[in-house]
Amino acid sequence: MHAEILSVGTELLLGEITDTNAQYISARLKDIGVDVFRRVTVGDNPARLEAAFREAIGRADIIIATGGLGPTEDDLTAQCLAASLGRKLVFNEAAWALIEERLRKRGRAGSEADKKQAYIIEGGLFFPNREGTAPGQAVLFDGKLAAILPGPPREMRPMFDTQVLPLICKTYEGLQPILSVNLKLVGIPEAKVNEVLKDLMESANPSCAPYVGVGEVRIRIAAKGSSTREAQLMLSKVEEEVRRRLGGYIYGQDEETLEEAVAVLLRKRGMTLAVAESVTGGLVCHRLTGVPGISRHLIAGMVAYSPKIKVSCLGVPSEAALRDQAVNEEVARSMAEGIRRLAGADIGLATTGFAGPEGGTEREPVGTVYVGLSDKRGYLVDRQVYPGSRSSVKEFGAQRALYILWKHLKEWEK
């Protein structure tokens, strides 16, 4: 059972936008035991696109194409797949009704251009698009399956997971799964993980490999067995061993984020939080507010960029606010205490530092990030110096702040 993935769009070929779809689809297909033998990227050119479909159909059992389903002139994917199969496109009332409903929700009426998206390949079926207008399509022929999906990942992903993947599994029997898990660690460098897992990393199946992220390390464990049960057993054995060796650093797995792990602990402890950000400029709050239900715990956040605001709103001592342009331990501490008092929260979290490119002092160079944490029992302050651009200092700093908070909540006992 082989699949081929087509990414459609001149903007991809020219590197105008990033293709995350091919990777996403590979991962999902891999999990059900379908190998992706080839990935092809083609532009918005009817001849080349139709040819790419013909070749793919010649080579693969399953063809998944993304992109080129929109209302504009250069969206040609449905036409080209239809042509490569010698089929027509037929206007589909049901598909059009869903598109019109979606447009109404956005306060727009359907135009002629929009109508184009309701033409479905003869004998094929369509997938409603819960996140956008253009429906996906699939057609079965000669024991093969071709699906075309919208390009925007937030539209493509749920459509692929909830509609295309089940269709594939229903169509083909005995797809043997690879099972895998990603353990996510904070507070330990990759080199250390590498040392601790050296022996496990030498095995090919089950495999075990660390990947470094921004302020965290991911350990991927994968197992392929003759049966799902066997694969599961192989996987569990290694996972347990990794957890035994490094459990204290693991905040979650797979899609779980550090901010979700923090939210879980806030819920468990029944605690409230307030955040005052300088160097991270709102990124800590942005990440936390990405978690549904966080509003019950995150009372308030403040981006206190100017020393004036640090003093007037958060009660930072003015002499501390002047020292090293407000990048020092006392400011981090008093910002955390100040926002905690202001919001009446159990925990105050604060960041101050220099993201660059300008700024910095002899004592506190660009890249310096102080994290302050305050609760009723006292405070702690953490200092790091990060390399890289303004945005990477912000990212590393926000990750560090969430790590400090996570560690504090994890180890906190009544």
Next chain:
Amino acid sequence: MHAEILSVGTELLLGEITDTNAQYISARLKDIGVDVFRRVTVGDNPARLEAAFREAIGRADIIIATGGLGPTEDDLTAQCLAASLGRKLVFNEAAWALIEERLRKRGRAGSEADKKQAYIIEGGLFFPNREGTAPGQAVLFDGKLAAILPGPPREMRPMFDTQVLPLICKTYEGLQPILSVNLKLVGIPEAKVNEVLKDLMESANPSCAPYVGVGEVRIRIAAKGSSTREAQLMLSKVEEEVRRRLGGYIYGQDEETLEEAVAVLLRKRGMTLAVAESVTGGLVCHRLTGVPGISRHLIAGMVAYSPKIKVSCLGVPSEAALRDQAVNEEVARSMAEGIRRLAGADIGLATTGFAGPEGGTEREPVGTVYVGLSDKRGYLVDRQVYPGSRSSVKEFGAQRALYILWKHLKEWEK
């Protein structure tokens, strides 16, 4: 002059992480007239990786590989390229000195594993890594050029732009550029852009195509001529025409962001800003604080998630804070006025709404985003309802808030 791009890493093949490097490199090579004929993704397997290098060397003039240069067991890219060329790896003192310096800055001493990154291909040269530890490498042979670069984009990109690209241009003569520009528009739907530019979109060279983004539309114009000058003339002609038709919606081009456009206008108007966010949860501030020098204009931001804080800190009338769970026009307006007064800023910007998945009322469903703007002359409130997940509502909402602010600043006259 053909290039082949190798993306190295089992995590890529399995879709564990997204490969943005191949697209980035394609775009840069395209701009200097080097066509990328193939992209290959291979795993961390020495035999398959060495084979991929041999094939690439057989096919292409320029081979660019990314990933697999780190300190861990499964980082094999340098070894495999060396083997495919029948060359040794030689320990390089200068490279090691830079790696140690980088590690010192992070407060770490160099381990044996780190040392691995200082082995350079015999007769090759290395590229210092300003954003991380692993240096890149390049080797010239039989009129061909092979370069291997670190996988993390924030390390690979500056290395490619400042070190690899100049080396390629120095090595090969007469590389003919394609010239292109991306114009970025807000406040106009893609279908409308499509209508207005229909005639221009029919031309193949110069080409003109709109791409839809989150709350914005990008128009890519590209021209290939027999000379740079000719290409530039072809490009300018179309660009001028597009600007003539849609100039009012264009906030910037290429890498310019909407928040940068806002910062430019704040500077031009000599105005200060304060932001109060509910539904966008810090994303507006996060985007604004990504702009160097914004601290001179952005006085303060607040994430006022709970109605209590909206009332106590921002002076939102409590009856308004209760109506539709604080999602209404009056709250948006009074939040904007409140943060403006609190910070003593010229402009107050505010967001309130329902990001979901829970929440929403009959009048104000999930996806509703109010944007409020206040200045000394008065206020305005904008209401939109967006589809999609919590994160996409936050993204659309933040984009809308920045658009409202940009439009206000653009049209503002003393």
